[in-house]
Amino acid sequence: MAFTNELALRCDGLHRYLGQDDARVHVLKGVSFAARRGEVYAIVGPSGCGKSTLLYLLGLLDRPDGGEIEINGQLMSTSDDAARTAARCEHIGFVFQFHFLMLEFSALDNVMMPMRKLGRLSQQEMVERAHSLLSSVGLGDKTHRLGTQLSGGEQQRVAVARALANQPSIILADEPTGNLDVKNSGLVFDLLTRLAKENGQAVILVTHNPEIAARCDFTRPMRDGLFA
Amino acid sequence: MLMSLSCTVLGVGLFVLTQATTSGFEEFFIKTILGTDGAMRVEDKIQDTLRQMTAGGGSDFQISQRQGLKYIEGVEEPKLIINALKDFSNVSGAAPVLRGSVLVRADFKNESAQAFGISLEDHLKVSDLGRQIVQGDVATFREQPAGALMGRVLADRLQLSTGSTFILEAQGQRLRYTVSAIYETGVADIDKMRVYIHLSEARSLLKKPSGVSFVQVNLFEKDRAPQNALQMQEVLKHSAKPWQEREKSWLSTFRALRISSAITVSVFTLIAGLAMFNTLAMIVLEKTKDIAILRSMGYERRDITQIFLWQAGIVLTIGAVLGCIVGALSTLGVSYMPLPISGIFKTETFVVSWNAWHYVEAITTAALMVMIASVIPARRAARLEPGDIVRGTAQ
Numbered sequence: 001m002a003f004t005n006e007l008a009l010r011c012d013g014l015h016r017y018l019g020q021d022d023a024r025v026h027v028l029k030g031v032s033f034a035a036r037r038g039e040v041y042a043i044v045g046p047s048g049c050g051k052s053t054l055l056y057l058l059g060l061l062d063r064p065d066g067g068e069i070e071i072n073g074q075l076m077s078t079s080d081d082a083a084r085t086a087a088r089c090e091h092i093g094f095v096f097q098f099h100f101l102m103l104e105f106s107a108l109d110n111v112m113m114p115m116r117k118l119g120r121l122s123q124q125e126m127v128e129r130a131h132s133l134l135s136s137v138g139l140g141d142k143t144h145r146l147g148t149q150l151s152g153g154e155q156q157r158v159a160v161a162r163a164l165a166n167q168p169s170i171i172l173a174d175e176p177t178g179n180l181d182v183k184n185s186g187l188v189f190d191l192l193t194r195l196a197k198e199n200g201q202a203v204i205l206v207t208h209n210p211e212i213a214a215r216c217d218f219t220r221p222m223r224d225g226l227f228a
Numbered sequence: 229m230l231m232s233l234s235c236t237v238l239g240v241g242l243f244v245l246t247q248a249t250t251s252g253f254e255e256f257f258i259k260t261i262l263g264t265d266g267a268m269r270v271e272d273k274i275q276d277t278l279r280q281m282t283a284g285g286g287s288d289f290q291i292s293q294r295q296g297l298k299y300i301e302g303v304e305e306p307k308l309i310i311n312a313l314k315d316f317s318n319v320s321g322a323a324p325v326l327r328g329s330v331l332v333r334a335d336f337k338n339e340s341a342q343a344f345g346i347s348l349e350d351h352l353k354v355s356d357l358g359r360q361i362v363q364g365d366v367a368t369f370r371e372q373p374a375g376a377l378m379g380r381v382l383a384d385r386l387q388l389s390t391g392s393t394f395i396l397e398a399q400g401q402r403l404r405y406t407v408s409a410i411y412e413t414g415v416a417d418i419d420k421m422r423v424y425i426h427l428s429e430a431r432s433l434l435k436k437p438s439g440v441s442f443v444q445v446n447l448f449e450k451d452r453a454p455q456n457a458l459q460m461q462e463v464l465k466h467s468a469k470p471w472q473e474r475e476k477s478w479l480s481t482f483r484a485l486r487i488s489s490a491i492t493v494s495v496f497t498l499i500a501g502l503a504m505f506n507t508l509a510m511i512v513l514e515k516t517k518d519i520a521i522l523r524s525m526g527y528e529r530r531d532i533t534q535i536f537l538w539q540a541g542i543v544l545t546i547g548a549v550l551g552c553i554v555g556a557l558s559t560l561g562v563s564y565m566p567l568p569i570s571g572i573f574k575t576e577t578f579v580v581s582w583n584a585w586h587y588v589e590a591i592t593t594a595a596l597m598v599m600i601a602s603v604i605p606a607r608r609a610a611r612l613e614p615g616d617i618v619r620g621t622a623q
């Protein structure tokens with residue numbers, strides 16, 4: 001593939017403090033990292049080491065206190081909200097650690113929401129794409145269930161399908177298989193790796209599962225706000 | 229959602245109801261008074277007095293100066309005045325009235341009163357006299373040269389009913405009349421004082437072969453009476469008194485009432501607005517997680533504001549419609565409330581006013597409040613970094 005090995009995401013010397021005054025914690029202490037298209041990266045490390053914090057920064061959901069973030073060659077760490085929002089829509093698919101669906105909406109609607117914003121597909125095409133994404137995470141028969149009528153694992157799979165909706169070049173997933181049984185975590189992981197290879201997407205996932213980590217192209221162990 | 233909806237409904241409904249109930253009496257009073265004494269009276273001829281002053285210094289320079297106004301009682305040439313009045317586009321009718329003090333002699337009792345000599349057809353165009361008849365018929369009066377229309381209170385005092393006869397005494401002469409019909413305006417001062425007779429009869433009774441006391445004028449647009457009066461005064465050289473000036477004391481009483489009710493309405497509106505603000509802010513707060521999700525997918529701040537505006541629009545639309553219905557129904561309910569009043573007007577029940585503007589004002593106010601109450605919290609929520617919301621550190 002043409003984009004394979006192109007740099008999709010790069011960050012350099014990221015710092016992030018959380019909390020205020022006395023409770024202020026230096027969570028990220030100069031993290032540098034790069035991800036290429038078509039590769040799957042696993043970030044592993046003990047709870048509280050700053051994995052989610054890093055992922056929020058990379059997903060442009062939060063601003064770093066120091067350091068640079070580049071998405072597809074464009075410096076994003078200092079750009080304004082409009083540019084960051086547009087980049088999120090087009091280039092980034094994010095799976096939250098606690099999945100976060102819009103619970104009053106159906107699985108189908110949830111998956112279609114990013115597509116609606118991007119506005120590249122017709123209504124018909126959006127429905128079809130949402131259906132096929134939900135089928136590929138094993139939820140083809142539950143597309144019309146509301147978020148509240150889905151189990152935790154099912155919600156997580158809808159969230160994965162949603163992150164893939166706009167074919168982003170970068171997929172950031174915070175423990176996408178954390179709630180899933182062996183069969184479904186295999187399903188989701190296989191889907192993510194297949195897409196990375198087929199579409200030339202960079203997949204960065206946080207996982208506590210050593211088997212999953214072992215099957216990624218790269219594993220980056222993290223400890224206390226730094227890559228080991 | 230339900231909470232802010234009920235706030236809107238309540239706010240709009242209350243707004244309409246308070247407006248309807250507070251302006252009702254005033255409007256009814258104005259209607260009564262206009263229906264009785266017309267929008268304007270042209271009376272008393274103006275006499276310009278020119279004073280000539282010789283400027284000092286021995287020059288022949290003369291200064292003419294208007295020095296106040298002098299009046300000559302009554303209208304000497306009613307026909308001329310009425311014709312001239314018809315040239316004013318706002319005038320819908322003008323009727324001559326000859327007024328004089330009389331003594332009413334009935335079998336048991338005498339009462340002093342005012343005889344109003346009217347030209348019936350003209351007078352019906354400048355008053356609601358035709359609709360104020362409570363006993364008998366105007367047609368009877370039309371046919372009886374010596375007929376009279378007597379006020380309800382006066383007729384009761386003299387124990388007269390339709391068909392009874394009585395004597396009017398004025399200028400030392402006595403003439404016999406028949407009660408053709410009895411009217412009731414509700415205005416006590418009128419109902420106990422006025423006896424309407426035909427103008428020609430009044431002329432002989434009051435010994436006034438020409439001229440009238442005043443010309444009663446009715447207008448298409450009553451609110452323009454003061455301006456019209458000024459113009460008429462200029463053109464006709466007669467004093468013209470608009471109803472606003474004539475009924476000044478009552479109108480200022482009503483104005484005071486209106487101000488006090490405006491304060492009540494504003495307090496209501498403020499409370500409803502605060503409640504709405506609270507609930508809409510709460511809705512936004514509940515939705516901050518959804519806002520973070522939408523923002524993480526690339527929805528812009530503007531999109532978020534729009535979603536909440538859209539929601540507010542729905543609340544507003546439903547709230548306004550229901551509120552107007554609630555307002556109209558409660559107004560209707562209040563209008564059936566028994567509340568007998570007579571003296572300045574006559575009513576058996578609470579007087580309400582039906583005015584589309586009340587509804588327009590209520591909806592406009594509600595729209596303003598809902599929009600403010602939803603835009604501000606939504607904008608504030610949309611400004612947060614999604615990461616902060618997700619992590620729970622949003623402030």
Ligand SMILES: Nc1ncnc2c1ncn2[C@@H]1O[C@H](COP(=O)(O)OP(=O)(O)OP(=O)(O)O)[C@@H](O)[C@H]1O
Nearest residue numbers: 018019025027046047048049050051052053054621
């Ligand atoms: N609002 C906050 N104020 C202060 N410190 C915070 C705040 N939020 C998180 N932290 C700290 O930041 C560190 C990193 O948190 P983060 O959520 O990134 O960890 P993580 O590696 O994702 O852990 P897990 O594997 O449990 O999800 C933790 O030590 C946490 O205590």
Ligand SMILES: [Mg+2]
Nearest residue numbers: 051052097174
């Ligand atoms: Mg985490």
